[in-house]
Amino acid sequence: MRERAVDPETGRSAWKGGREAERPAWGWILQAVTGVLVLILITVHMVANHFIVSRGLRDYRDVIAYLSNPIVMVWELVFLIVVTWHGLLGLRAVLFDFGFSPRTERRITRLLSVVGVAAVAYGMWLTAVIVSRG
Amino acid sequence: MSERATGAGPGLDFRARGERVSPRRRGAWGWVDVRGRRLGQWAFILNRLTGLGLLVYLFLHLGVLSMLAVGPGAWDGFVSTALTPAFLALDVVLxxxxxxHGLNGLRITLVGLGLVVNRQQALFVALxxxxxIALLIAGLRIFAVG
Structure with a gap:
């Protein structure tokens, strides 16, 4: 087995034998950028959907009215895209630390990309359905 | 022994001086092996566990929202269920x-950008x-609902 180490700060694999140097840092940069965006997006999401709402959840009619606001709709969809991206990138980083072959790593990337696109497509469909009830 | 070989980045030396950390790596399950860990490594493990948990929650959450497509009965029924004490307790875990994950991630980002590298333990504790405090306030509000 290849010897491996994990940088606890970045979560990146620090492969011995110079592999770390070959792996670009884009994964970490993207994770940090999407992470900061998620922090902003989720704060508004949690406050608007749960903390200022009586009983902490909107009822059916209230959800439709709320999501029909274009600013809210765009905010929630951007949140969905960014949080899905961040989460799946994180899962990818965890999986990559198991030291799979480059071919398997490419498969993982493709599979997670499909999952991410499907989740966002589902969210857009659901948003369209909900707003159409308004 | 290099910092890299111990699995710790520079500026992350939370351990007491002189404590030995094995340079041997721990195989594929290394990141959940808790032996001989420092605070930064605990933060790393907890960051991953909460991250994986939140990813599972994200997909559960998206699934639950499909009740909105079913209709008012399905959604408002779910809202009643979500207000039971067991669900409210899960909200606190969430x-x-x-x-x-958010606050630790903020620390990692700030340190990764080269900011507050020398004060990161203080930053971690402050965050x-x-x-x-935020969890306490949220918890009190959540159970005030139930």
């Missing part, structure tokens, strides 16, 4: 995960104190 808020813990969000706060820990966690903030998180604990």
């Amino acid at each position: 808020i813990f995960g969000l706060l820990f 966690m104190v903030f998180g604990a």
Whole structure:
């Protein structure tokens, strides 16, 4: 087995034998950028959907009215895209630390990309359905 | 022994001086092996566990929202279920995960950008104190609902 180490700060694999140097840092940069965006997006999401709402959840009619606001709709969809991206990138980083072959790593990337696109497509469909009830 | 070989980045030396950390790596399950860990490594493990938990929650959450497509009966029925004490307790677990992962991630980002590298233990403690207060307030509000 290849010897491996994990940088606890970045979560990146620090492969011995110079592999770390070959792996670009884009994964970490993207994770940090999407992470900061998620922090902003989720704060508004949690406050608007749960903390200022009586009983902490909107009822059916209230959800439709709320999501029909274009600013809210765009905010929630951007949140969905960014949080899905961040989460799946994180899962990818965890999986990559198991030291799979480059071919398997490419498969993982493709599979997670499909999952991410499907989740966002589902969210857009659901948003369209909900707003159409308004 | 290099910092890299111990699995710790520079500026992350939370351990007491002189404590030995094995340079041997721990195989594929290394990141959940808790032996001989320092605070930064605990933060790393908890960051991953909360991250994986939140990813599972994200997909559960998206699934539950499909009740909105079913109709008012399905959704409003779910809302009643979600207000039971068991669900409210899970909400507190969720808020813990969000706060820990978010605030620890903020620390990692700030340190990764080269900011507050020398004060990162203080930063970590400050963020966690903030998180604990936020969790307490959220928990009180959540159970005030139930």
